[in-house]
Amino acid sequence: TRGLVPPSVFxxxxxxxxxxxxxxxxxxxxACAQAREWQNxxxxxxxxxxxxxxxxxxxxxxxxxLVKVIRNANLDARVLELEVTESLIMSDADxxxxxxxxxxxxxxxxAIDDFGTGYSSLSYLKRMPLDRLKVxxxxxxxxxxxxxxxxxxxxxxxxGHSLKLKVIAExxxxxxxxxxxxxxxxxxxQGYHFSRPVPAADFTAMLH
Numbered sequence: 552t553r554g555l556v557p558p559s560v561f562x563x564x565x566x567x568x569x570x571x572x573x574x575x576x577x578x579x580x581x582a583c584a585q586a587r588e589w590q591n592x593x594x595x596x597x598x599x600x601x602x603x604x605x606x607x608x609x610x611x612x613x614x615x616x617l618v619k620v621i622r623n624a625n626l627d628a629r630v631l632e633l634e635v636t637e638s639l640i641m642s643d644a645d646x647x648x649x650x651x652x653x654x655x656x657x658x659x660x661x662a663i664d665d666f667g668t669g670y671s672s673l674s675y676l677k678r679m680p681l682d683r684l685k686v687x688x689x690x691x692x693x694x695x696x697x698x699x700x701x702x703x704x705x706x707x708x709x710x711g712h713s714l715k716l717k718v719i720a721e722x723x724x725x726x727x728x729x730x731x732x733x734x735x736x737x738x739x740x741q742g743y744h745f746s747r748p749v750p751a752a753d754f755t756a757m758l759h
Contacts, residue, residue, distance in 0.1 A: 614657060632659070665687040667686060
């Protein structure tokens, strides 16, 4: 009836109803299986990133579930990167940091998604065993027209580098945005400037 429903609409509903658990499990299993398939084809794939919801992350058996999925896919844990939103941090910061350390010990890479939009404490940020900070697209979108957004993005990049983290910018859609980010040492980018979402088969061709 409504056609395609975007994640910004269906994910909050899935979170409220608990359906995010089976959805998240399916996404994780599918991503790991696809990564294994690409590796079998000889396609270079340093990392595949999967978003983890609040409900998934707060599960006591999260690590066990991840280890099982990785083992079933016959995948090196270092290929997997989990993206967690900044809002997760303050729900139970000490427990959050503890869980991150267990995941890191298992070889899984970790990234904070949508950085700059939440209320995380910098004292907790320095304790987290992270690999990447992801600059939220709301800041990237306006860096060419809004001096404040440009200043915030530059500050996040500098903060990430000071903490020995890679920084990835979300929502890069123009050459001007990319140039700004490159000049300030941002290492990685995602957005429509490079590609819109594509099916796995098309992405395989792109990787080749």
